[in-house]
Structures are given as structure tokens and as C-alpha cells.
Amino acid sequence: MSTAPNILIVDDHREIRDALKRYLERNGFRTSAVDSARAMDKAMSESRYDLVVLDVMMPGEDGLSACRRLRVESDVAVLMLTALGEDTDRIIGLEVGADDYLPKPFNPREVLARIKAILRRTERAPVSLGGQYGGKKLLFDRWTLDVDRRILIDAGGEEAVLTTGDYQLLVAFLERPRIILSRDRLLDLTSGREAAPFDRAIDNQVSRLRRKIERDAASPELISTVRGGGYCFMSDVTESA
Template sequence: MTRTPNILIVDDHREIRDALKRYLERNGFRASAVDSTKGMDKAMAESRFDLVVLDIMMPGEDGLSACRRLRIESDVAVLMLTALGEDTDRIVGLELGADDYLAKPFNPREVVARIKAILRRTERPPVALGGQYGGKRLSFDRWTLDVDRRVLIGSDKAQVELTTSDYQLLIAFLERPRMVLSRDRLLDLTSGRTASLFDRAIDNQVSRLRRKIERNAASPELIATVRGGGYCFMADVTESA
């Protein structure tokens, strides 16, 4: 990223959040720390953050509930922290939209590595040529993708910028309309890696893309979920100069 990423730490343990804040700042990040989701809401109303490090177990509203709200209200990336050993809690966090999770106690170097990996997936790309579609526009439903600018233009002329992961996922769908693509296949197409046991990266990316292109993300018409199969892009795609 060309600017310094801004990280918000939400954890009710003062020693953990203060130590992590100092470590992130020493490693080139801007960082703020709060002790509750109320503090998180206030901080996010006042500043723009690239990623939230969110503890699950907190008094008042817990991290899972906060993550659910964030996915409805924001595109901010989320790294969940949990002291729980049960895999179920980690899976729930990922299914609610967290980008990754890390169990306590953790090595701060691993936190930095996870944050950098998440930001690489979600950062907004610079203007660049679009590979085989350089200079082209791809149209579907009520949208036109300006490939060079990586911007979606609606039929009402409204423009929607795409993050790197949005763009890669959309291109994967537009190149293969009406084909059922498994999660493993989509992960390979978009990031060149295979899925791990608890990997929900593609599901989270699909949810984010749906919020940008569907009329109703809760009842998607363009990106259909195929039970036991993955996802299928249901619209016809046309190419123009």
C-alpha cells in the first residue's frame, strides 16, 4: 500500500492491546487501541481504518456480534483474536465475515504477517492495464467493468471502485459465466493457493462482491451459491472496446 495502513485494536485486556499497538507502530503501521465495541464504533466514526483486530471474548457486545455488524456496515478487514480452543468458534467468526483468525497467546510477528497478508488481498489497486482485457469493457446485467481503471459503472453512471480481491474474483466469474466454480478453484484463480480446513476467504470475498453488484445481497441473482459445488455467475457477459 502506498500510504501507511491504519489498524484498530479492540481488546478488553489492556496489556495485550497496548503491547500490540506499540509493536504495530514499530513495524510501520498506524495503530489505535480501544477496550470495547463501543470504543470501536466511536473510533470508526472519527477515522478510517484498513483493518480491525477484534477480540472475541469481551464484556458487553462480544467480537462475534461486532464482526456481524461490521460486515453489514463496512468493508473494513477483520482479524479475529480468540483465546478459545474450540474450532467451532473460529469457524463461526470466519462465517460471519472475518478475514482471518489468530488464537491467543500469539506471537506479535505472526499478527503482523497476518495483517500484511489480509491487506494485500483487500487493498485498492493502482490504475493498471487489465491483462488480456486491457482497453476493454465487460458488461453484465446493469454493470460495465472498466478493466483498465478497475471500476464498475452502473446503468445510472454511478461508479464503484474495486479492491484487488474484488477485481480478481469478478474477473474469474466474468471469464466463466454460467460455470460452477468450486471454492478451491476460485481460491486458486484469485490468489494462487489451495484452501485450508477453515479457509472462508472466498466466501467472505463473494459476500463483499455481492454487496457491490447485487440489487439485494441477501437474495443474490448474479452470483448463485451451488450447494456442494461452490458458486456460479448467472449473467451473460459481453465485451466491448
């Protein structure tokens, strides 16, 4: 079975989605293309996708509404396509959970570059990697993070799957409990880059991590939002061998 990332393109313009589908396939991706949010739902019920390229302006349910639903129902990465000059759509798209946005008309090479960058941030973590915390287990709330295996285990022995981005963000918090971390600081700790204007990558990653570790992601107790400051991890953290 192919291990190439699986991409779903959702755009009501057939020329755009067909051309983008061919381009991504030539560059090694598995790709499907549909023309509406309804067709997107059907496709996602039948196959697992690593990333959705989602147009904002579509008949029926628009891309912003569809993205908002995806963030509740799925961890799939989302790249929004917006009309040129529609800054409001871009900002709202990032706020509702898109990982990145790209205005139309676009260069397919830039779409490819954006997709690769998003997948690098959200790819599944390797099963067994050591590091400077090799051999340790970090305990917080009802969770145990096995650092060597990058596996998060709850009090009942159930495992929570962590992507590379989840793991890096969680470790950043566990190393600095009860310290307010700005979005810029978290971005630097997890990906080594500075935030661009309207960059919501960290907010989206925090939302994904909350859905995995909080009892109620809508009322988080572990990762607290600090108005004007960023985020703060509110649990004590202990180490064990």
C-alpha cells in the same frame, strides 16, 4: 498524509492491546486501540481503518456479534483473536465474516504476517493497470467493467470502488459465466493458493462483492451459491471496445 495502513485493535486486555499497538507501530502501521465494541464504533465513526484486530471474548457486545455487524455496515477487513482451543469460536468467526483468525496466546510476528496477508488480498486496486484484457469493457446485468482502469460503472454512470480482491474475483466470474466454480478453484484463480481447513476467505470476498453488484445482497441474483459446489455467475457477459 501518511499512506500506511490504519489498524484498529479492539481488546479489553490493556496489556495485549498496548503491546500489539507498539509492535505494529514499530513496523510502520498507523494504529489505534480501544477496549470494547462500543469504543470500536466510536473510533470507526471518526476515522477510516483498513483492518480491525478484534477479540472474541469481551464484556458487553462480544467480538462475534461485532464482526457480524461490521460485515453488514463496512468493507473493513477483520482479524479475529480467539481463546486457545476454542475451535467453535474460530469457525463461527470465519462464518460471520472474519478474514482470518489467530488463537491466543500469539506471537506478534504472526499477527503482523496475518495482517499483511489480509491487506494484500483486500488492498485497493491501482487506478490504471493493463493486462491480457487491456482495452476491453465487459458488460453484464446493469454494469460495465472498464478492464484497463479497473472501474465498475452502473447504468447511471456511478462508479463502484473495487479492491484488488474484488476485481480478481469479479474477473474470474466474468470469464466463466454460468459455470460452477468451487471455492478451491476460485481461491486458486484469485490468489494462487489452496484452501486451508475452515478457510472462508472466498466466502467473505463473495459477500463483499455481492454488496457492491447485487440489487439485494441478501437475495443475490448474479452470484448464486451452489450447495456443495461453490458459486456460479448467472448473468450473460459481453465485450465491447
